[in-house]
Amino acid sequence: MLRLTSLMYALAGPTLAGILITAALVMDKFDTKSMIIAAAVGFIVAIPVSWIVAKKIADLS
Known part of the structure; x- marks a missing residue:
């Protein structure tokens, strides 16, 4: 999930x-x-925002 969080942080x-x-x-x-x-x-x-978004995306899959 760290990889997804870092991708979300790069955008957020x-x-x-x-x-x-x-x-x-x-x-x-x-x-x-x-x-x-x-x-x-x-x-x-953006740090907690990206973590929350990545968690929600990971929960979908």
Whole structure:
């Protein structure tokens, strides 16, 4: 399941980071610190998200 989780993380990490960076830009946070924090939070949040998605996919098979 670790392999499936890592594949899900490769998709979820950049997606969530991009969503949070877009949200920061919409809130007029154009400084570098805000962009780095938004990207880091997106990549950190993607860890449990990818694990949950991989578990649900593994349960289907």
